[in-house]
Amino acid sequence: MQLSTAYNRSNSSPLRYIDWLTVALYFILVACGVVSIYAASYQFDNAGIFEFSMFSGKQMMWIGISVVIGFCILLLDRRIYDAYAYPVYAVTILVLFLTIFIAPNVKGSHSWIVLGPISIQPAEFGKFATALAMAKLFSGYNFTLNKSYANYLKAALIIVLPIILIICQRETGSALVYTSLIFVLYREGMSGFVLFAGFCAVLFFVIAIKYTDVLFWSIPLGEALVFIGIMLLIVGMLFIYCRSWELGRNTALGYIACSAIAALLSYFGIDVNGTIFFVAVIGASVIYLIIAMFRENVRKVFVAVLFAVASVLFLFSVNYAFGKLESYQQLRIKVTLGIEDDIRGVGYNVNQSKIAIGSGGFWGKGLLNGTQTKLRYVPEQHTDFIFCTIGEEEGFAGSTTVLLLFLVLILRIIHIAERQRTAYGRVYAYCVASYFIFHLAINIGMVIGLCPVIGIPLPFFSYGGSSILGFTILLALLLRIDAARRESVN
Numbered sequence: 001m002q003l004s005t006a007y008n009r010s011n012s013s014p015l016r017y018i019d020w021l022t023v024a025l026y027f028i029l030v031a032c033g034v035v036s037i038y039a040a041s042y043q044f045d046n047a048g049i050f051e052f053s054m055f056s057g058k059q060m061m062w063i064g065i066s067v068v069i070g071f072c073i074l075l076l077d078r079r080i081y082d083a084y085a086y087p088v089y090a091v092t093i094l095v096l097f098l099t100i101f102i103a104p105n106v107k108g109s110h111s112w113i114v115l116g117p118i119s120i121q122p123a124e125f126g127k128f129a130t131a132l133a134m135a136k137l138f139s140g141y142n143f144t145l146n147k148s149y150a151n152y153l154k155a156a157l158i159i160v161l162p163i164i165l166i167i168c169q170r171e172t173g174s175a176l177v178y179t180s181l182i183f184v185l186y187r188e189g190m191s192g193f194v195l196f197a198g199f200c201a202v203l204f205f206v207i208a209i210k211y212t213d214v215l216f217w218s219i220p221l222g223e224a225l226v227f228i229g230i231m232l233l234i235v236g237m238l239f240i241y242c243r244s245w246e247l248g249r250n251t252a253l254g255y256i257a258c259s260a261i262a263a264l265l266s267y268f269g270i271d272v273n274g275t276i277f278f279v280a281v282i283g284a285s286v287i288y289l290i291i292a293m294f295r296e297n298v299r300k301v302f303v304a305v306l307f308a309v310a311s312v313l314f315l316f317s318v319n320y321a322f323g324k325l326e327s328y329q330q331l332r333i334k335v336t337l338g339i340e341d342d343i344r345g346v347g348y349n350v351n352q353s354k355i356a357i358g359s360g361g362f363w364g365k366g367l368l369n370g371t372q373t374k375l376r377y378v379p380e381q382h383t384d385f386i387f388c389t390i391g392e393e394e395g396f397a398g399s400t401t402v403l404l405l406f407l408v409l410i411l412r413i414i415h416i417a418e419r420q421r422t423a424y425g426r427v428y429a430y431c432v433a434s435y436f437i438f439h440l441a442i443n444i445g446m447v448i449g450l451c452p453v454i455g456i457p458l459p460f461f462s463y464g465g466s467s468i469l470g471f472t473i474l475l476a477l478l479l480r481i482d483a484a485r486r487e488s489v490n
Contacts, residue, residue: 137158208319406440
């Protein structure tokens, strides 16, 4: 009996334990993606959806390759991915480094390696390699993120390395995808204050740039608004985070008193430089809080002090950092924020995309009947702007259906993550979920004008071999790791 049980375990296929709902969602999304690519590139020439002269036919070829590779991944022992996680990551980092020098210039980017008739974008494969390395790190013996700052440094290094190399390839959009892994760190114990600080940084950047041309108190209105926001947040942190009524009250009264004095001086014709005023007032509050640290909860008050100093330094660096961006990147941000209106230049794609989506109405114009699509008003409509084809031809109903399918997939991935018995499986699954959430949010936001155009594909829909292969490998590894969970029980 024992021999029979051992024989059955050794010969049981991991396919028995695959999460077939995720597999079904994958094939549904892939099929919808092929149809959308065909609709986006169809030109009334009667070419079939499977013909290689069409982008849809080429995409089908890549899907076939991806499915075969994914099937092979499912058959291999899960321990292989654990054992070789770091070597795979190291090789990927090496390839990303070499790509900077050997890749040809494609629209200003050096991110594609040409291999005969095909081109490969290593950044797409760096996603699963980074996820495996993160999973390996967190599954280490007695590893806890909050145990030491060295653990934070190790996790940050794994994430930052590919970001730096991909930025050097001048592929900023692909590099930003890796920043989504901060949500994995949050799930594994990172303080929510880091996410709060990140949100504030984005908000400060947007406000400072959007209102930089309007003057208030001899300084840009955006700068003044950010300074006021910093002061309000400091007071709020003292009340809510530090739970110190006395410090919060005294700091708020100090801000009010200083503002009243400045207003009074201005009333009598004495000019007060806004920047000097805000820096002096915030600086005085920081000194007061440092002194109070000796009698209050040191750690929490220190966080408020650190936030105040970092926020002011960040504000002063915004214009410098914005000036370091390429001119077209600056223009894209300005168009997104409504500072400039360049519908014939940088804003053309987004403007035409919104027209296409809006013209679809509720039910759409019907498959292959989109006029904006067929007349090629939207550039790159079969890649980054594929969603505008869905919006025009399938309307609000079709667009909502696609988004709901992605929502179900992401929720399923999170469900798989939470049922893992090991940190390895949980961390890897959350990495996959983070990638999908980022791609979906940024691509849709980009197409409807809520985000700058940064070249983020829509998973399974945008045309591209590297993209479909990369996301297939991500999901296949997730399914194999999840299957191992049930194998260990049975």
